[in-house]
Amino acid sequence: MLNQDCLPFELRSPISTDHKGLSAFSLAAVEKLHIQKVLNYTQGNKAEAARLLEIGIATLYRKIEEYKIK
Numbered sequence: 001m002l003n004q005d006c007l008p009f010e011l012r013s014p015i016s017t018d019h020k021g022l023s024a025f026s027l028a029a030v031e032k033l034h035i036q037k038v039l040n041y042t043q044g045n046k047a048e049a050a051r052l053l054e055i056g057i058a059t060l061y062r063k064i065e066e067y068k069i070k
Contacts, residue, residue: 032063035060035063035064036069046061
């Protein structure tokens with residue numbers, strides 16, 4: 001029997017976002033969640049997070065502002 005536990009973690013828990021219209025299936029919502037997870041993994045170290053995400057530090061800062069990540 002299929003239930004919530006059969007879904008990937010990202011689809012099980014609702015994504016809290018300030019962007020209206022984003023769902024668990026939108027690319028922006030998935031990107032925001034991934035950035036949040038990497039920042040948690042690096043304990044907030046943005047330089048290390050940017051390195052792991054393979055993006056520039058300026059891009060990371062722009063996305064943090066865009067997605068209102070705290």
